[in-house]
Each structure stands twice: as C-alpha cells, then as structure tokens.
Amino acid sequence: MAGSMIDFNRQGLRKATKFVEGDYSGINPRRFYRTLKRSLEEIQEGNDFKYQTTGSQESDLEIKSEDVGQNTGVVKGRLLAESDWYIVGDGNLEYRPYGPHGALAIVIGLFFLLLGIGDAVWGIVGILLIVAGGYGYWQTESGEFAISRQDVIRVLMTGEVSERTVDTEQESRTDIFANMSVVYAGDAFVAVETTEIDELKWTLRRELVSQVKRWHNQIVDSEQEQLTVEGGFTWHLKAWANRDLESDRHEIDSVQSKLLTGPFEYRLNYTDRLEKQLSDEMQQQLAGHEEELMVELEELAEDLDIFVEREGLEHTNRVEQRQNTDTPQVEGRKDSL
Structure with missing residues (x-):
C-alpha cells in the first residue's frame, strides 16, 4: 500500500501475545474501518482515553477491483493503536560500582x-x-533500573467486496459490501524507562547503556546492524572523561528506537529479554495485565459484532423501503470500487 505507515500480516498477528478473530458478512468496509478506529480511540484506562491510532482510509484501507468492468474485488485494511508508556517495575543489572x-x-x-x-x-x-x-x-553489586510498558493493538482486515446498485426514481446508488475476516492482536511491550535514569548511580547508568547495546546485538538479524559495545579495564578508565547524563539518556533512547520501530519481532524479542530482569512478582503482574489486554480485544470484537448486526438490519430495512417505493428500474450509473 503506497504511503502506508504500518505493515503486518495474518501470520505475524497470530504470533502476538493475545489475538481474537472475527468473520463479518455484508458490511461496508469503509464504514467498518471508521467504526473500528473510533472504537479503539474510545477505549479507556481509568479516566483517560488509552490509545492513539495510526492508520487512515487513504493509506491503510485498500479496495481493489479484480478485473476492469467487474463488480467484485478484494479488500485489505490495517490499523494500529498504541498506548502511552507506563512504569511497571524495576529490572536488575549486575555492575561494578x-x-x-x-x-x-x-x-x-x-x-x-x-x-x-x-x-x-x-x-x-x-x-x-x-x-x-x-x-x-x-x-560487583546488583542495581535497579525502571522498566515501562506499552500496550499495542493491531488489526488486519482481509476479504472480498462486491457492488450492488439500487435504482430509485431519484437516483442510482451503488453500495459496497464485503465478506471479511478480521484479526485483532494485542501485545504488551516493555522498554528501559529513560526519564528516571538521573536517579541511578553514574556507574550503573553507564553499564545500562552497554547492556542495552548487548541486547540489541543479540536481537538484530544482520552484522551491519551490530553496535560496538565497549568494556573492560580501558572502558572503565575512560569513564572519567564522559559522565554526561543526557548523553547516556540519548544513547539508550537511540538504541531502543531501532528495536521499537524496527521489525515487530525485534520488539517481541526485546520484551522477552527485559521481562527476565523483572522480579517474579512483577512478571506475574505483567502476565495478569496480558489477560486484561485479552479482555480488551474480546470487547472490541463484540463492539464490532454489534455494529455489523445493526448495519445489516438497517441495510435490509433501507432496501425493503426502496423496493416498496421504486418505479420500474432504468439503467443506472455504477461507481467503480
């Protein structure tokens, strides 16, 4: 899709922490997409709206005719919703103070x-x-650093579309209907929280920078993506030449951004490594939160089920009303998909 900012497929979504699937028939895909986007943006956590969405009909909803002059085609749509980052606990890291x-x-x-x-x-x-x-x-001793969490919901729509034209004495109207399969996938990702690294000892902060680089190198696929990780006696000695807080913060953010905005598998692998730094209690809490995310997905799918049922009923009523008031049909204009 030209111009799309998001890209994922069905196989990738089924690898998510949690996912729900739904099948819908006889629904206008554009109206479905708008309703889906609005439903995601209306999910609340506490008194605030939880998610910001990425995706638009112009760039992320694609409807293609199969053949010129035919009234059938295919539809594919994607939508991404991301929460803010929330601190969930502390990770542990061994370092030389x-x-x-x-x-x-x-x-x-x-x-x-x-x-x-x-x-x-x-x-x-x-x-x-x-x-x-x-x-x-x-x-050596063990030091703590803050870890934050972000929830992400990805939705993929795929299916077939067809055109139906209803002619009345006032106009000829063409509606698009789709039979779609929709996958709702949710993940809870974690990352090093850099807003609080000013509270760390500077020696722990430097070790954290190196550790984030080591995690990065364990995750990326190619040698070209590998980062230089310094260590040893000389690295400790050179610490006296640079103990700048903002420099360390920027370096962690820079390395993490490559993992958090790169291939989705990078985010999953990074989350797995960071979760292991959390205490057993915090890991259990995170697992409990993933169940809450599953509830969000199920409620989202239920909201769309209700929308589809209502739209189908309204469409049936409109067609019946038109048929009852129609004059003999004349050849009407048919819009392309």
Missing part, C-alpha cells in the same frame, strides 16, 4: 610504583593503591 575508581587507582599506583624504584615510600604507596584499586575494580 567502583570499576572506574579502581581502574584509576591502579593506574596511579603503577605510576607511584615507577617512582618508587629509587624511593621505597613511593613504591609502598604504589603497591597499596594497586591492591586497593584491584579490590574496588572487581567488586
């Missing part, structure tokens, strides 16, 4: 040790700094 301090102490100790070649006092100071620096360098 005194890695840069220890590395610097070791370097200074080596310098003093060289000075101590001719002076025992300097040599003793150098040895003490090296020992203390080594101890600090190898110390």
Whole structure:
C-alpha cells in the first residue's frame, strides 16, 4: 500500500501475545474501518482515553477491483493503536560500582610504583593503591533500573467486496459490501524507562547503556546492524572523561528506537529479554495485565459484532423501503470500487 505507515500480516498477528478473530458478512468496509478506529480511540484506562491510532482510509484501507468492468474485488485494511508508556517495575543489572575508581587507582599506583624504584615510600604507596584499586575494580553489586510498558493493538482486515446498485426514481446508488475476516492482536511491550535514569548511580547508568547495546546485538538479524559495545579495564578508565547524563539518556533512547520501530519481532524479542530482569512478582503482574489486554480485544470484537448486526438490519430495512417505493428500474450509473 503506497504511503502506508504500518505493515503486518495474518501470520505475524497470530504470533502476538493475545489475538481474537472475527468473520463479518455484508458490511461496508469503509464504514467498518471508521467504526473500528473510533472504537479503539474510545477505549479507556481509568479516566483517560488509552490509545492513539495510526492508520487512515487513504493509506491503510485498500479496495481493489479484480478485473476492469467487474463488480467484485478484494479488500485489505490495517490499523494500529498504541498506548502511552507506563512504569511497571524495576529490572536488575549486575555492575561494578567502583570499576572506574579502581581502574584509576591502579593506574596511579603503577605510576607511584615507577617512582618508587629509587624511593621505597613511593613504591609502598604504589603497591597499596594497586591492591586497593584491584579490590574496588572487581567488586560487583546488583542495581535497579525502571522498566515501562506499552500496550499495542493491531488489526488486519482481509476479504472480498462486491457492488450492488439500487435504482430509485431519484437516483442510482451503488453500495459496497464485503465478506471479511478480521484479526485483532494485542501485545504488551516493555522498554528501559529513560526519564528516571538521573536517579541511578553514574556507574550503573553507564553499564545500562552497554547492556542495552548487548541486547540489541543479540536481537538484530544482520552484522551491519551490530553496535560496538565497549568494556573492560580501558572502558572503565575512560569513564572519567564522559559522565554526561543526557548523553547516556540519548544513547539508550537511540538504541531502543531501532528495536521499537524496527521489525515487530525485534520488539517481541526485546520484551522477552527485559521481562527476565523483572522480579517474579512483577512478571506475574505483567502476565495478569496480558489477560486484561485479552479482555480488551474480546470487547472490541463484540463492539464490532454489534455494529455489523445493526448495519445489516438497517441495510435490509433501507432496501425493503426502496423496493416498496421504486418505479420500474432504468439503467443506472455504477461507481467503480
């Protein structure tokens, strides 16, 4: 679809955390799409509307005639709804809180040790700094960082359409009707929350930047997408040259954006890795939330069922009224799909 901002297929939707399918007959696909979009935008969480939608009839609803001059064709439509990000808990990450301090102490100790070649006092100071620096360098502890969640609903419409023309003495009107299969898929994604990294120790923050890069490299498909991940003694020593908070925030956001806006499988894999950093209790809460997402999908499908039933009844009534008031039919204009 030219100009479309969203792209997914039926097989991909069936891999979602939760999905619901529905079949609809005799419905105008354009009206169905508008109703679906409105229903998504009216879903509430608390006192606020939950989702922002991406998709329009112009770019994401495609109706094609099968052959020139024929009154049948195919329809395909896509719609995406995304919630805001909400903090759900803390992940755990092992890091070296005194890695840069220890590395610097070791370097200074080596310098003093060289000075101590001719002076025992300097040599003793150098040895003490090296020992203390080594101890600090190898110390590890577990730190916490915030993880946030976003809910995403994707909807795919596929089916066949046909034209029916009803002629009255006032006009000749052509209606489009479709027999469609619709898949409603929902996923709950997680990501590192960067709005709160200013509360982290700067050494933990730097380790988090590297860890996000490592997760990225484990997920992406090609070598061209791989990022350079620094580590080791030299990396800890260079920390003293750059401890800028905004630089670390920007780097995490930049790496995550490649995963969150790339292929949908990247988002799923990234979520799987981050969920493992959550406590067992938080993982259970997230699983419970996925059940709530399933309820949203079922209610959305039910809303569309009601709409289709109502539209079918209204259409039947309109046709009967027209047939009762029709004069003998004359050849009318038939709009193309």
